Amino acid sequence: MDTEPTAPDPVTMTTDLTVGGMTCAACVNRVEKKLGKLAGVTASVNLATGRARVEHPADIGAEELVAAVERAGYTAAVPEPPGGARPADDAGEAAGPDGGTEGGADREERHRLVVTALLSLPVLAVSMVPALQFVNWQWLCFTLTAPVVFWSAWPFHVRALRGLRHAAATMDTLVSLGVVASFAWSTYALFLGGAGEPGMEMAFSLLPGAATDAPAIYLEATVSVPLFVLAGRYLEARARRGTGEALRSLARLTAKEVAVRENGTERLVPVEELTVGQVFVVRPGERAATDGQVVKGSSAVDLSLVTGESEPVEVGPGSAVVGGAVNAGGLLLVRATAVGADTQLARIAQLVTDAQAGKAKAQRLADRVAGFFVPVVLALAVTTLGFWLGAGADAQPAVTACVAVLVVACPCALGLATPTALMAATGRGAQIGVLVKGPQSLEGLQHLDAVVLDKTGTLTSGHMSVARVTAVPDGLGEDAVLRLAGAVEQGSEHPLGRAVAAHARRELPGEDLPEVHEFRALTGRGVSGRVENRRVEVLAPGDDLSGPLAEALAAAEKAAHTPVLVCVDGVEQALIEVGDVVRPGSYRAVERLRRLGVRPVLATGDREAPAQAVADALGVTDVYARRSPEDKADLVRQLREQGYRVAVVGDGVNDAAALAGADLGIAMGSGTDVAIGAADVTLSRGSIEALADAVQLARHTLRTIRTNLVWAFGYNVVTVPLAMVGLLNPMLAAAAMSLSSLLVVGNSLRLRAWQPAPARRRIR
Structure with missing residues (x-):
């Protein structure tokens, strides 16, 4: 019978956007939902980087995506392509999500924080120490508090109103309501409640429900909320930028100018004007401007900042040189073989950027929770106020408990738990020669229990x-x-x-x-x-x-x-x-994998004798020789059917099918582009020893993420009930809320200093 022709699948594109104005995981959830309402569009938004990765049909342009984000109440822009972006300088002032620079935003935040501190500290001191309370002290504190409410906290009010216009509530909504509520109560008490009488004294108590005969004002809580939140976000922003330092370090490896030699003459040109085939000069102490091949001279080059290779590599005529490598010795003449986004350094930076755009499974759950978090907190605050008043309590402790609930709740830590750890881990991985495509690759490495190793070029040098x-x-x-x-x-x-x-x-x-x-x-x-x-x-x-x-x-x-x-x-x-000799370090790598609970399997297309010789040298008992690419892929399928979570390590075209069919594909950085393209993890320094480092890094990163999430959830589970029953002062609530985000970011920053466990010596 006749059948209707099947319509071709629509072409799907991927677009990155920089999103401005996000302050917590609730913002992330809202942006993702707004973009997801467009037909065929899915989005993954990263709070730590301020980036959204959007997959969309080709008939939906970037302008429509930007408009959707703006309808959610945030700003958005399409970032410059890698080829057009200038290298980051030592100041590190990269373009920010709102079109300015991170350095400019940092200075503005610091200025606002300093002014707020100068206004708030006298209020805190006088309000908390009765001995400092002079006649009419409360009116001086009120005068100092007003600018904090209407200027220091203005960004919170603006973002809260913007969310209100879009029927959304975020962390800024909670902060704004807390500041306004405490200031409004204090204003009422001063003008109508008797707290403005000369000679009024107020004792400070850490328990907000403590009864006093004198009318209470909460100016110290009013100023402490913006002060602690601004301080926390300023320190948090600096720490978050620290997690991306490895990526900026890679960008700084790019030379700005290069000496090109043509027809016996030498001229200095911007590196952007360098083309493939031109010969450029690399003097001792200089960095190679781009990838190339040495045509004259010999030297040792330091690749430690590019591939993690600690030992300098000797190069001579015909040797390949990686852009960013430091010439440690003689004069080199190098012919450019790749420029711009095609260089190894640019590909490493792009892999790290792509990895940071993804989300782990745990973070997806946290973001879904954050979508309901703020509305639930608002409902709890109203419930707390109504319960206290209904129970016959005075208005003062009822309002105080309500404000404490608003201030102490913190969805920020939920949004930062995974992306900050992922940024730090992928950056650290790039420094030690391990490049992962995303959080799914890290999760795959963590659960790895079998690895299929190619012989030639992976365990051996690959040449006679x-x-x-x-x-x-x-x-x-x-x-x-x-x-x-x-x-x-x-x-x-x-x-x-x-x-x-x-x-x-x-x-x-x-x-x-x-x-x-x-x-x-x-x-x-x-x-x-x-x-x-x-x-x-x-x-x-x-x-x-x-x-x-x-x-x-x-x-x-x-x-x-x-x-x-x-x-x-x-x-x-x-x-x-x-x-074809065994690579130095192959034995240590295999032994470390075995100690990590990973079963090594050798599969090669070579003859039985060379395969068995390499296996004997490395202590590998599972050996499969004379295996075609199809046989290798079939071996991977058999291991997976036996219940193993399998990784394949290879470097050639013949390994691409097995790499793609495994739970995790791992390519040697010295291998072919086909193998690297099919892999989830690339060992950029071309050493099999980096594989054990990758497994250790993945496991340490996932432990860090779990710790962050346990803290983020546990903090709110403990502090919100304390605030509801009147056991948490609003000032302490503000400090605790800021501290919660800092602890999450600080825990993630420890990954920047992570070191692989030292290999044990082989005992013969």
Whole structure:
């Protein structure tokens, strides 16, 4: 029968917005709901970064998204694209969500806080210490309090009224109501309640329900609420910016100008004008302006701030250089291979930014709770006032308890519990060479209990190199033989020959390999040539070796290495083992994973002998050799069916299917773009040791998030009832509310200093 043609799925786009005016998790919930009312739109809003990540149909433009946020009562803008943003300078004044700079907003907040403190501290001192109460002291305090109510707390009133116009209530609503209620009661008591009489004295009590014969005024509570909230938010904002310091540090690695060399001349140009293919100069102590390949010169470069690699890396002609790396030695001429958003540094920054835009499962629950939090608190405050008055209590303690409920409740901590920890963790991860795509990746790392490891390029170096040189006793010696063999192999194009020549240059620094004459390639056997009037042959060994050379041959075959025999003037001098050697640190990485409860599995497309040799060296018992990409993906599926939560670590195109099919895909930073694109976690320093660091970091981060959420929920569960029964002074309530957010942020900041547990030494 005829069927109707299926309409194509609409194209979905992702747009980031900077949102201004959010102060608590209730604001986050409202922005997400408002954006979600647009057809086909889903949004994830981050309170700590002030960013919204919006997925929407292509027919909905950014202007419509911005308008939706503004209808919710907040400001919004589309941030500059990465290529157009200038690098952050040392002052760190990045564009803020309201179009200004963070530095400008910081100065304004500091100015408001200082003025508020100067006005409030005399009021607090006189109101709380009866000995300081002179004649008509209450009128001086009233005069000092008025500017605090109408100027210092003005931002709270404005945001509360804005929310009221949009039928929304936020943390600012609670603060504004608390300030207005306490000030209104104090005004009534001064003008109509007898508290304005000369000679009036007021004793201070930490318990708001304490009965006194004198009429009470609450000017100290009126000024303390804006003072403590402003102080808390100022310190909180500074701490939140501290969680993103790692990302700003990456931005500061970008050079602003670069010396380009063309036609033998050198000129200084802005880094934005550098193009792929141009040759630029990197002098000692300078940073590489962008990713490139060394065309002339040799040096050691420091990659610690880019990839977390602690040891300087030697580079020479043909070596790759990462933008932001510091040249620690000689002069380098580098040809640019990537610029702008295509560089490794830009990709790292983008990965960290993307990771900070996501939400953990626990935070989604907290945001849903926050959506109902403020209306519930308002209802509890009204209920408290009505209960006290209905029970026959005086109006003073009833109003005080109501104000305390309004002030002490704090949804801010709920909104900050996860994003601040996530910002600190992803930034710290970038510093130690671990890049995660989001909170889901951290959660996956936390629960990981099996990891499938590729061999070539992951556990091993991925290229042929000399594993061991065994020289005969009483012969020419290892260095002399290696020098002669390297000289002969300079003329060879075989991978084994290139490995021997490269090893000779590396092991004999400062020496030039001598010239080779009469070079001959012996088909199927090796090469020969004359070096310094000596006949040197590098050949495949036979079965007639004896002594140390025979033992070395047996060891090479057991390790699945390729042996070559060096003969000088017809005399056997040394056996050189060439193979794909195990990366330094691979054993420590596998052992640390095992101690963390993660089962290591080796899967490779290589032959059984090399695979088993690597497995034996690392202590891995589960070995799968001659595995095609489809076989690797099938192995992952089988492990998952057995109940394992599986990660796959790889670096090549052949690993992409397994990476995508695993619970968690982990790519080596030295691998292909396909593997990195399919992975959830990237080990940017190209070392397998970073995998155990990633698991530890994820577990520590999730513990921090859980601690934050327990505190955020527990604080409100304890303090709100105390305020309702009259056991919490409004001034102390304001201080406790500010302290709750600071504790959450401070706990998250500890992640910035997190260090991986040191690896244990291998005991043989």
